[in-house]
Amino acid sequence: MSARGRSGRGGVLSSVLGKQPIGTAFVTPYVVFLAVIFAYPLGFAVYMSFHDYFFTAPGAIVERPWVGFANYAAVLSDPAVRRSFVNVGIFLLINVPLTVVLSLVLAYALNAAIRWRTFFRVSYYVPYVAASVAVVGVWLFLFNSDGLVNRLLGPLAPDPSWLVNSALAMPTVAFYVTWKQLGFFILLYLAALQNVSKDLYEAASMDGAGRLKSFWNVTVPGVRPATTLVVLLATVTGANLFTEPYLLTGGGGPDGASASPVLIMYQKGIEQGNPDIGSAIGVLLVIGVLLLALAERRFVGREDR
Amino acid sequence: MKHKLVAALVAFGLAGTTAACGSGGGGDAEAAAQAKGEITVWMSNNAEEVAWGKQMVAAWNSAHPDQKVTAQEIPAGKSSEEVIGAAITAGNAPCLIFNTAPASVSQFQKQGGLVALDSFADGKAYVEERSGKTAEQYKSTDGKYYQLPWKANPVMIFYNKSVFAKAGIDPAKPLLATYDEFLAASRKIVASKAAKYAIYPAPSNEFYQSWFDFYPLFAAETGGKQLVADGKAQFASEEGKKVAGFWRTLYAEKLASQEKYTGDSFVDGTAAMAIVGPWAIATYKGKVEWGAVPVPTSAGKPAGDTFTFSDAKNVAMYSACKNRGTAWDVLKFATSKEQDGKLLQGTGQMPLRNDVAGAYPEYFTKNPDYQQFADQAARTVEVPNVPNSITIWQTFRDAYSKSVIFGTQDPGAALDGAVQKVDQLAAGS
Numbered sequence: 001m002s003a004r005g006r007s008g009r010g011g012v013l014s015s016v017l018g019k020q021p022i023g024t025a026f027v028t029p030y031v032v033f034l035a036v037i038f039a040y041p042l043g044f045a046v047y048m049s050f051h052d053y054f055f056t057a058p059g060a061i062v063e064r065p066w067v068g069f070a071n072y073a074a075v076l077s078d079p080a081v082r083r084s085f086v087n088v089g090i091f092l093l094i095n096v097p098l099t100v101v102l103s104l105v106l107a108y109a110l111n112a113a114i115r116w117r118t119f120f121r122v123s124y125y126v127p128y129v130a131a132s133v134a135v136v137g138v139w140l141f142l143f144n145s146d147g148l149v150n151r152l153l154g155p156l157a158p159d160p161s162w163l164v165n166s167a168l169a170m171p172t173v174a175f176y177v178t179w180k181q182l183g184f185f186i187l188l189y190l191a192a193l194q195n196v197s198k199d200l201y202e203a204a205s206m207d208g209a210g211r212l213k214s215f216w217n218v219t220v221p222g223v224r225p226a227t228t229l230v231v232l233l234a235t236v237t238g239a240n241l242f243t244e245p246y247l248l249t250g251g252g253g254p255d256g257a258s259a260s261p262v263l264i265m266y267q268k269g270i271e272q273g274n275p276d277i278g279s280a281i282g283v284l285l286v287i288g289v290l291l292l293a294l295a296e297r298r299f300v301g302r303e304d305r
Numbered sequence: 306m307k308h309k310l311v312a313a314l315v316a317f318g319l320a321g322t323t324a325a326c327g328s329g330g331g332g333d334a335e336a337a338a339q340a341k342g343e344i345t346v347w348m349s350n351n352a353e354e355v356a357w358g359k360q361m362v363a364a365w366n367s368a369h370p371d372q373k374v375t376a377q378e379i380p381a382g383k384s385s386e387e388v389i390g391a392a393i394t395a396g397n398a399p400c401l402i403f404n405t406a407p408a409s410v411s412q413f414q415k416q417g418g419l420v421a422l423d424s425f426a427d428g429k430a431y432v433e434e435r436s437g438k439t440a441e442q443y444k445s446t447d448g449k450y451y452q453l454p455w456k457a458n459p460v461m462i463f464y465n466k467s468v469f470a471k472a473g474i475d476p477a478k479p480l481l482a483t484y485d486e487f488l489a490a491s492r493k494i495v496a497s498k499a500a501k502y503a504i505y506p507a508p509s510n511e512f513y514q515s516w517f518d519f520y521p522l523f524a525a526e527t528g529g530k531q532l533v534a535d536g537k538a539q540f541a542s543e544e545g546k547k548v549a550g551f552w553r554t555l556y557a558e559k560l561a562s563q564e565k566y567t568g569d570s571f572v573d574g575t576a577a578m579a580i581v582g583p584w585a586i587a588t589y590k591g592k593v594e595w596g597a598v599p600v601p602t603s604a605g606k607p608a609g610d611t612f613t614f615s616d617a618k619n620v621a622m623y624s625a626c627k628n629r630g631t632a633w634d635v636l637k638f639a640t641s642k643e644q645d646g647k648l649l650q651g652t653g654q655m656p657l658r659n660d661v662a663g664a665y666p667e668y669f670t671k672n673p674d675y676q677q678f679a680d681q682a683a684r685t686v687e688v689p690n691v692p693n694s695i696t697i698w699q700t701f702r703d704a705y706s707k708s709v710i711f712g713t714q715d716p717g718a719a720l721d722g723a724v725q726k727v728d729q730l731a732a733g734s
C-alpha cells in the first residue's frame with residue numbers, strides 16, 4: 001500500500017511535467033516569447049485583414065465590421081501590390097541562388113589555409129554588421145549615373161542609370177543585398193565545413209578526384225543541411241525586403257519597379273492609416289513564403305537514399 | 306527590420322486590445338477641458354525650435370508653478386507622424402505637439418486622437434483672430450479646428466548667386482518669373498557647366514515630395530487653389546497640366562535629376578537652385594551665397610500676386626491630455642504676440658499671424674533677407690484637410706512620378722487617371 005501510494009504520486013507528477021520537468025521549465029520562456037512576439041501579432045493581423053480596421057485612441061468608439069475578403073480583393077486588384085510581389089519574386093530569383101553559390105565558394109576558399117585568412121573573413125562580415133543607411137550611401141556613390149561603376153563601364157553604362165532604370169533597379173537591389181548579407185551566410189558554411197571529415201577528401205583523392213570533383217562530390221553533399229538553412233533564411237529575409245528599396249531607389253522607384261510587398265505594407269498600413277489592407281498583404285506574403293519554403297525544403301532538403 | 310515591424314505590430318495590437326476595453330464619454334471630455342495641472346508637450350527635433358521651446362516652457366513655468374509643463378523632443382521614429390500615430394493608439398500622447406503636420410491631421414482625427422479647439426469657449430475666435438483668413442484652410446471637413454496654425458515656411462526659389470554669375474546670368478536680377486525664362490536660365494546653367502543640374506527636388510516616391518516640386522507652382526499658377534477643393538481633385542485642370550508639363554521639360558532635358566541625392570544638392574553646388582523655405586537660411590550661413598525669388602508661373606505673375614506652398618507645422622491638442630484647461634492656456638501663451646516674436650527671432654520661420662511684417666517691423670528692418678518671406682506668408686496654400694489625406698498625396702505622387710519624373714506616361718493622361726481615385730478618397734471611401 002505504501003509503495004503503491006508513492007509510485008502513484010510520482011506518476012501523477014511525471015504525467016504532468018514529463019520526464020524532464022527542468023527542461024520544460026527552461027523552454028517555457030521561449031514558448032511565451034514566441035506566443036507573444038510572433039503568434040499573437042500574426043493572429044491579430046489575420047483578424048484585422050477580415051475587418052474594416054484602423055487604430056484608434058483608447059476610449060474612441062468606432063465600429064470595426066467584418067468585411068470578409070474585401071481587403072484581400074482590394075489588395076489583389078491593386079496593380080502596385082501585384083507589381084510588388086512580382087518584384088520580390090525577381091529579387092529572390094537572383095538573390096537566393098547567388099547567395100548560396102557565392103557564400104559556399106567563398107567559405108570553401110576562406111576555410112583553406114591561405115594568407116590573410118582572418119582579414120578576408122572579417123572583410124566579408126563587416127558589410128553584414130554595418131548599418132544599412134551608411135552602406136547604402138556607398139552604393140549610391142558607386143551606381144549613380146556619374147558614379148564609379150559607370151565611369152569604368154564608359155559607353156556600356158546603362159541609360160537610365162542602374163537605380164532609376166525599370167529593368168535594372170530590382171536586380172541592382174538584389175546584388176546589393178547579396179553582397180551585404182554574404183558575410184552571415186559564409187559564417188554558416190564555415191561552421192558546416194568544419195564537420196566535413198578530412199577522411200572523405202583523402203578517400204576521394206585516392207580514387208583520383210581532383211579539387212573540382214572532390215568539391216562537387218564531397219563538399220557540396222557534406223554541407224547540404226547548411227544549404228537548406230541558407231536557402232530558407234535567404235528566402236525569408238528576402239521576402240521581407242524593405243530597407244534597401246526604401247533607401248536605394250527612393251521608396252521603390254522608378255514607378256514601383258523595386259517596391260517590395262513589405263514596403264507597400266508600410267505605406268498603406270502605417271503611413272496611410274489602413275492597417276487592415278496592410279495586414280491582408282502581410283497574410284498573403286506569409287502564405288507565399290510558407291509555400292515557397294515547403295517547395296525549397298522538398299527540392300533542396302531531400303535526404304539521399 | 307522584420308523585428309521592428311513585428312514589434313510595431315505588437316505595440317499596435319496590444320494597444321488595439323486596450324482600446325477595446327476603453328470607455329469614452331462626453332463627461333470626461335468636459336471635465337478635462339476645465340482641468341488644470343501638469344502637462345507634457347513635444348517639440349520637433351529642429352535645434353532652433355527646441356531652443357525656442359525651452360525658453361517658452363521656462364517662461365510659463367516661472368509664471369505658473371502649480372501648472373508645470375515638461376517639454377521633450379518627439380521620440381525618434383521613421384517619421385514624426387508615425388510616432389504620433391503610435392502614441393495616439395497607445396494612449397500616451399502628450400497634451401500638445403508643436404510639430405503636427407497638416408497632412409496627418411485628418412488621420413489623427415479619425416483615430417480619435419485630437420481635441421477640437423472649438424470645445425473651448427474662445428477656441429474658434431482665438432484661432433481666427435490670430436491667423437485671419439489663412440485659418441480657413443486648416444479647418445476640418447466637420448467645420449472644426451483640430452489644429453492651431455502655428456508657423457509657415459513659404460517655399461520660394463533659392464538660387465546660388467555665384468553659380469548664376471558663372472553661367473552669365475545677372476545674380477542681382479535673375480529672370481526666373483516665367484516658365485520660359487526659368488527654362489532658359491536652367492539651360493544656360495547646365496550648358497555652361499556652372500552646375501550639373503539647374504534644380505534638384507527629391508525624385509523619390511514619398512507622398513510629401515510633391516510639396517517641393519509640383520505643388521508650389523500649382524498654387525502659384527492657380528492663384529491659390531488647393532490640390533483638392535470641395536471634395537474634387539483640382540490638379541488635372543489646364544493649369545495643373547501646365548505645371549506638370551514644365552517639370553516634365555526639366556526632367557526630359559536633364560536639367561533636373563531623376564536620381565536620389567545624398568546630402569544637400571544646393572549647398573554642395575550640384576544644383577543651382579532649390580525650392581525651400583526660410584528655415585533653411587540658417588543652414589546656408591557661410592556655405593552658399595543665395596538669393597530668393599517667387600516660384601515661376603507660365604505668364605509671369607507679379608510677386609505680389611504669387612501664391613506658394615506654406616510648409617506649415619501646427620500645434621494640436623491630443624485626446625490623451627487630462628489637463629486640457631492648462632494645455633489650452635499654454636497654447637495661447639506659446640502663440641502670443643511675444644512668443645511668436647521670439648519664434649521668428651530664433652528660427653526665421655513665419656508665425657501664421659495676420660500681417661507678420663507689420664507685427665514685427667524691427668525684426669525685418671534688422672533682417673531684410675526675411676522680408677520677402679513675410680510678404681509671401683500672406684499668400685500660401687496648405688495641403689487640403691480632407692479624409693485619406695496621405696493616400697491622396699501618394700496617389701498623386703505615383704501618377705506624377707510615372708509621368709513627369711520618369712516620363713513613362715503622358716502627364717495629362719496620368720493626372721486624369723489619378724483624379725477618379727482622388728475624388729473617391731476625398732469622399733472618405
